[in-house]
Amino acid sequence: MSRFAQYKHKHKHTSSKLVFLLACAGLLGVALFADVLWFSSSSSLYSSLSIASNWALEKSGIFIVPKISTKEADKATEDKKKRVPERFVSATFADLPAPDLQWERLASAPVPRLDGAAIQIKNLFYVFAGYGTLDYVHSHVDVYNFTDNTWCVRFDMPKEMAHSHLGVASDGRYIYVVSGQYGPQCRRPTAKTFVLDTETRKWQTMPQLPAPRYAPATQLWRGRLHVMGGSKENRHTPALEHWSIAVKDGKALEKQWQTEIPIPRGGPHRATVVVNDRLLIIGGQEGDFMAKPGSPIFKCSRRLEVVYGDVYMLDDEMKWKILPPMPKPISHIEFAWVIMNNSIIITGGTTEKHPVTKKIILVGEVFQFHLDSMTWTVIGKLPFRVKTTLTGFWDGWLYFTSGQRDRGPDNPQPKKVIKELYRTKLSL
Template identity: 30%
Template sequence: MFRTLLAVVALNIPTLARADDPPGGKADARLALQWRKGTPSPFARVESPTAVVDGKMYLFGGFTDDLGASNRVDVYDPATDTWARKKDMPAGLTHLNPAVDGKIIWFAGGFKGKHPGPVTAEVWKYDLAADTWAAGPPLPERRAGGGLTVVGRRLHYFGGYKTDRDTNAGDHWSLSLDGGKEWAREADLPDPRGHVSAAVLDGKIYALGGDHGHDKTQIDVPSCHRFDPATKTWSAIARLPDGRSHFESSTIIRAGRILIVGGRCNSSEPPRNVVGDLLEYDPKADTWRVVGELPEKVLAPSAAIIGGRLVVIGGGLNNPRPLTAATWVTDIADGK
């Protein structure tokens, strides 16, 4: 059981109705969530790359309240509700996403330093067991805000922003994890976009949401695509109910489905700078459904399901400030 030191908060969260719900909704599709507070993050953070290894959440850098780029690494253990610090990242980086290969966590590209920092092509790998960092083969071009995944023995990077921090890229490259020295060209991502969320399910790569533009104007988009490494082709899947971005570190695989936690829908009517719903994709039905709500609306939090608990940490309470250091936890059924 979760440690008794947690402050328990009973919240009766209303279900978010959607226009595509049948009358009365689907009761069996809704998650019964009772949120409670865990030990807060060591500092308020947003857009913090997040990886889960051995039942623990690793949070890498992210923006601080003054929009500086942190380089510190903190790990949260939901079983004990405790935090520990690991070796700092080589630099303060944001707008990059982790990909896990066993005990190695990979990172590629990103914005470097305090906002608005330059775009980098650097690739880094963190050895969890040794608590050390080492450089990997750099990306063919500088990129930030793209998706990064591991499928089989290859690392895939796609989408993001080019060197001007604003132009969207559709480039897609892959790197062999068995001693690869150079990235290979793959099929371009349809609808080039940044802040794209990446997930792997049943051996296929999912590119979910994101936005067009960045520094000048950001427009959240509903685009969703799936890449099949066997055929090396992308295909369109059901679009998000609204344009959505800023959920890269809160995209979770759950019981053969993809769960999105929070984010931003600035192209909806009316616009939503922060989102409080849990949105789930069923690949068999090719449909999206709201299945629950957060205790507070939040942009770009860190989220994971570990040991039957959904953990949500940090994020922005507006677009993005003020930031929060809150840790929220709820028991969650495995689903069907």
Template identity: 25%
Template structure:
């Protein structure tokens, strides 16, 4: 890996075009104009970290291996003032506080579906680049020891999607919901699905599971205690946010509905510490001056089916992702205004109390 120097902890926010709008049949979030300026205050378990090494990133995925946080794919600002999909993979060493680059993805992807099993990173589809982001079947596994990607058989035809809820159990990766198309621009299509499937990393077999009760994308997900949880998200548009929490019993394969989120949100980042799922940020905030972005940080206790409101994000954002290393949650990148309007390099962490 190629080490990069740590940048000063200054929050540089960049304005970019390429905002993704709602489905034509649904309302569109109010436009956001001008750069979003934020002076964060890190308290109550939050800590500011070195910004992403090569700059702003959004609509990526993250995972962790051996104390290192991997940031995969997503969109980055381009020279024309818009955004473009990237193959870049960057690594944050949580012990040293430094960034490095790893071998890039074999293809460019935003909203990739990512999971780690037995120290290897799996990418199972996502959305490709271009004027309209279309679902890709491409799948790969990354070996951190050799810094190499290996191609896997593609996702079964008809199940390809990005922005799915992802969870793992044993040798299986579970994907729930997602979207097949996201066309940035006024009236752009956002094609949400209710598809649920699993991939066994040992056998290479895909399996179709009972569909979600309702279609969701930009949704949170995790597997805890034999159940796949799907939290919040949206349906065909960034303002069509939902507060639902669904749980699929992996033994009986039956869906149940659990306590709803205190705040309906799409574009959230989720991470697991113990038996709790932490849902951070999101998009679709109708409050004036919010830029359509949420600061909320709420935890779902899977053991007691209840929610807890926690210290909000110092830098509210959506289109980011989160992962826990030990008892600390890392949240690199995202956008501080709706759509792709303000991609940032912000990197921070949250350590829950108790």
């Protein structure tokens, strides 16, 4: 054989060997890459098959996967969950320390409702309207009897009456219902006003408001029905206007609403309380969801909202005074309050949005405002975080029903609209 032929034969043999080695290395690399992907994608599966996998890799002499215990894998998973923004709650927006309360679940309301209204007259609890879902609103009243703990009566509201975001107040027999949103989603407000005689269950009309409003702060004080703030006709712009009209025995004594001193800060979803001949406005927010432009169904669209914990009091000189603010900013508490032992009790609500995710954060605490010392304390926890609760008090028991609750103990975002009714014994 010539030198050239020998060289050619040797070179061909060497090339074949090199190709073979490269092919083997490639196959091993693919196998390794697949094994690493498999490991990273299923930690639970890996824990049951790690011995066989490790053995194969050790025999190859290429790569050894470090053994991870189930405890370490669980800790890694937990650490990963903690890093997800949706599971993170800043200390500013987290639940406040509070003692546990023993809650008893009673017969649920006939329907779930959000942004409804409620008035207590002695042992009867009148629950009005509200959303059933975002696309369906109620147009009736349910009545709960605190004495025998039963839902005892249901009757219809006038067809022209608003279905949510109502302003409601009572003198102990007559219930005044002012403005609010007419229809589901984010439909327009109405300026119409009605009064219910709870003894005859008959409705009458009253003079309309000067302008429609969503969720105005509404209360009877010194013979006049006061309507303050709320949101303007676009559902988002805070209103500062304050109107009043003289009323007696379910009738308006004047033909028109009178202009009063404007409220210091506008917006909806605040508690309005008359106690010790003082008118107090508590919490609330500026801004709200509004109808998406051009939507034929007035589909709700999120806008910037600012929740606050401001407290104002109207004094004898008809001037607003600033009182100590709530422990944290809270709104959606229009009917979430009761008066007990010279103090105001408030349950649940919403607070400022999450600083990272910008999601709505619900409130799960029970607050007490001491009227003698003008101070706030946190006196307990609700069974879960919830907004727009409808709250009553009878014979030492604090009751709440309806609203929208959280997604679970670790997720304060709103989810399910509820109809459950709970109570707890309070000794303050």
